[in-house]
Amino acid sequence: MKNFIGVIVVVLALLASGSLFVVDEGTKAIVIQFGKVQRNNDTGDTVVFEPGLHFKLPFFDRVVKLDSRIQTLDEAPDRFVTAEKKDLIVNLYVKWKIKDFATYYLATGGIKGNAEVLLQQKVNNGLRSEFGTRTIQQIVSGERSELMDEAMEQASSSSDELGIEIVDVRVKQINLPTEVRNFIFQRMRTEREAVAREHRSEGKEKAEFIKADIDAKVTVMLADAERNLRKLKGEGDAQAAQIYAETYTKDPEFYSFLRSMDAYKKSFSSKQDVLVVEPDSDFFRYMKGQMGK
Numbered sequence: 269m270k271n272f273i274g275v276i277v278v279v280l281a282l283l284a285s286g287s288l289f290v291v292d293e294g295t296k297a298i299v300i301q302f303g304k305v306q307r308n309n310d311t312g313d314t315v316v317f318e319p320g321l322h323f324k325l326p327f328f329d330r331v332v333k334l335d336s337r338i339q340t341l342d343e344a345p346d347r348f349v350t351a352e353k354k355d356l357i358v359n360l361y362v363k364w365k366i367k368d369f370a371t372y373y374l375a376t377g378g379i380k381g382n383a384e385v386l387l388q389q390k391v392n393n394g395l396r397s398e399f400g401t402r403t404i405q406q407i408v409s410g411e412r413s414e415l416m417d418e419a420m421e422q423a424s425s426s427s428d429e430l431g432i433e434i435v436d437v438r439v440k441q442i443n444l445p446t447e448v449r450n451f452i453f454q455r456m457r458t459e460r461e462a463v464a465r466e467h468r469s470e471g472k473e474k475a476e477f478i479k480a481d482i483d484a485k486v487t488v489m490l491a492d493a494e495r496n497l498r499k500l501k502g503e504g505d506a507q508a509a510q511i512y513a514e515t516y517t518k519d520p521e522f523y524s525f526l527r528s529m530d531a532y533k534k535s536f537s538s539k540q541d542v543l544v545v546e547p548d549s550d551f552f553r554y555m556k557g558q559m560g561k
Contacts, residue, residue, distance in 0.1 A: 290322075291320055295335055296336040296366075299329045340361055340362070341388060343362065346359075349399065356443070360391075362423075364432050364433065368428075387427060397422065398422070
């Protein structure tokens with residue numbers, strides 16, 4: 269009897285544990301009953317279980333928990349063609365969340381990776397149609413917000429079949445293909461080098477003009493300085509001659525003696541100098557006597 273009661277307790281415990289399930293915060297759950305998504309008998313809507321403790325039929329019901337938070341699909345860069353038939357490499361991201369849990373489960377099997385692959389295809393298809401009607405200038409400059417809004421609207425209408433709601437679509441980066449970018453950079457570099465050469469040529473021309481102007485001014489200044497030097501020197505020589513003349517008239521003998529002393533001093537200042545002069549020359553007359561006689 270005790271063994272039978274124990275078996276009943278174990279069975280009841282298993283039934284109780286199999287009848288309870290917990291939905292974590294940030295997730296919601298649906299129940300698969302006999303291979304179909306459980307729906308409300310009155311309205312036909314999918315029964316979605318909010319976070320908390322819930323009951324189910326043991327062994328018959330299978331609980332599928334799905335993330336109900338907003339997800340981010342960070343797409344790899346893809347190639348798009350503009351209205352001018354030019355290629356662009358576009359990197360974008362998509363914000364999305366589950367809108368219809370039953371549709372989402374049936375379309376993707378509840379696997380996030382499958383949902384993102386299908387969603388990326390639908391978003392890219394919408395973007396390709398929008399990029400194909402605009403030029404590069406329109407895409408890059410003024411119409412990016414309008415482009416994103418229209419692309420999100422198209423993607424939202426096509427994502428309903430996945431049970432997904434697109435919250436936002438944004439372009440992170442737009443680049444030209446590598447081969448086109450290198451060609452454009454090379455052309456820009458060539459143009460900048462041509463402009464630089466033109467500026468250098470103009471600068472060199474202006475430098476030569478400034479240098480010639482300064483050289484001319486320096487030549488004029490040197491000529492003026494030379495002229496002033498000669499003028500001052502001439503005036504000094506004239507003034508010195510006048511002083512000598514006035515001094516000579518006052519005392520010719522003393523002036524002659526002083527000039528002779530200066531001549532002796534300059535002549536005998538170097539021991540290596542040699543003078544070839546007659547002994548009775550007038551040059552030595554003040555060496556023969558104080559009066560020069």
